[in-house]
Amino acid sequence: MIMPRTRTRFAVVALVATLALSACGGTATRPTTTTSTPDFAIDTSTPLGALNDRILQWINSDSAPDAAAVDAVTGPELAEAVAPLGGLVAPLEQLRAGAPNVATGFESGAQTGVLSITTGGIPATISTSIDADGTLNGFLAKPDTPQISSFDDLDAALSKVAPTYSYSASRLNGGDCEAVYSTNADSVLPLGSVFKLYVLGALTDEIEAGRVRWDDRLTIRDETKSAPSGELQNLPDGTAVSVREAAEKMISLSDNTATDLLMERLGHDRIERQLGVMGHHDPSIMTPMMDTRQFFVIGFGDPNLRSEWADADPDGREKLLEQADARPLEIDFENFLDNPASANGVEWFANAQDVCAAMAYLASSSAGEENRRILAITPGVHLDAAQWPYSGFKGGSAPGDLAGAFLATDEAGQDWIVTEQFQSGEAIDLIPSSYAFLVAQEAFALLN
Known part of the structure; x- marks a missing residue:
């Protein structure tokens, strides 16, 4: 697993060269169940909340995220960082391949947010940050790893x-x-x-x-x-x-x-x-x-x-x-x-x-x-x-x-x-x- 280092505040965790025999983690379309738990919903009244809710929909959709729609909310700095991966749509599609991604919490500041999800029984977070214009300038998806003491x-x-x-x-x-x-x-x-x-x-x-x-x-x-x-x-x-x-x-x-x-x-x-x-x-x-x-x-x-x-x-x-x-x-x-x-x-x-x-x-x-x-x-x-x-x-x-x-x-x-x-x-x-x-x-x- 590689965590690319870039000028952006966050990088993208993705299945790329070192682990992959094939780039098939996010290329197929497969039916999934959708979105969050019945008793949790992201507050969409802020730009960051609305954007994270959209991300949650993308990674639980029955079909691949629309590349143009993803590109429209991706700021230039992040776009440059994820270009070698095929754009932000590629890691989103990899996340979608693991659906259902069940939302369990969302913590938001003025420009940064942390969306908590569970996928395949493993808790994970998606950290995001936005520019003043509301576009994403940071995106990091990673699992929560337990303490290994034995x-x-x-x-x-x-x-x-x-x-x-x-x-x-x-x-x-x-x-x-x-x-x-x-x-x-x-x-x-x-x-x-x-x-x-x-x-x-x-x-x-x-x-x-x-x-x-x-x-x-x-x-x-x-x-x-x-x-x-x-x-x-x-x-x-x-x-x-x-x-x-x-x-x-x-x-x-x-x-x-x-x-x-x-x-x-x-x-x-x-x-x-x-x-x-x-x-x-x-x-x-x-x-x-x-x-x-x-x-x-x-x-x-x-x-x-x-x-x-x-x-x-x-x-x-x-x-x-x-x-x-x-x-x-x-x-x-x-x-x-x-x-x-x-x-x-x-x-x-x-x-x-x-x-x-x-x-x-x-x-x-x-x-x-x-x-x-x-x-x-x-x-x-x-x-x-x-x-x-x-x-x-x-x-x-x-x-x-x-x-x-x-x-x-x-x-x-x-x-x-x-x-x-x-x-x-x-x-x-x-x-x-x-x-x-x-x-x-x-x-x-x-x-x-």
Whole structure:
């Protein structure tokens, strides 16, 4: 989860690059129930109250917010801050995906307000501020995180995110994970973009071996571009990027097109071999390995492909990957948002021990210094730098799936690895997703 820092008084919490495999959190239209509790209503007699009431209607509507109407009440400073997200309508749509968002309170000053809501059983707030002309110059949506004083508190908090989850916290000792606490660590759950750790490991091992160079060039082609998250899919056909740029974007922005370029350069079979090298307990569950474009085509294109994938043996899955390569990238988010592809095995899978082993390998291999640098570009959590001088991260999400892997070094020089994985039968939306990673951040206090 990223909380962008801008000149505005508030930023927007949104499901963006570091966590996302796809930008599908707010793209579909799905019916919801509406607005607030019967015994609570926002006082609309002030401009700020009327604006918050409108926001509440937008995030509970049966249809997507009208972009023009949202833009009309968004001030220029906030508009500039949220432009990379597709405007304020994008986070509003992500919030709407978690409806019903039930209003429980509203506190208002002259120019700032805090709207309290509950979504998916998780309390949250939407903080807003307005300019003298009544337009929004600040917007921050975030869950209320409980105090985490024990691992029991942690379990109680994480169980609100999804019915199936795992968590592990391990001390890194000589390249091995020594668990200090875990829940459901043997459960095999989806990885989302956390699978890209294996791509990074294969890449840096090949660079160490001299078979790939950081300044090698990769060519972006329209026919092989993947869907967001990321940036490279927006570049013109024929654009060349370096291996280093692709690797950095694959991890820091979870760039899917960058990932597929690297997988093509290395070969899928090379990355499949990396699963065992990095300690995966059963590489066969990710073999043959799909790239991200294949994931979208099989999981969110023709509905027959995902059912065929579920029933296919390895040879049959290889043929489906070939079919996916020949098909256009057409994604039916509306039909599949609440029908996660991972239920049919269209994902990448591992347990908490596998994820810890993968992160441990990256931290301890001969390429460890470079791996750590890349993992730290987007650290994932905001830890006290005096207590945690290093923090690295890779996260991932897809409809119904959420995962995160954290590598942090304490003030004594001890490395720690924390993993989270969640799986649900429906989309895990903005507030629960943000909540999961804020809880993980709070739980670091239990480790040193």
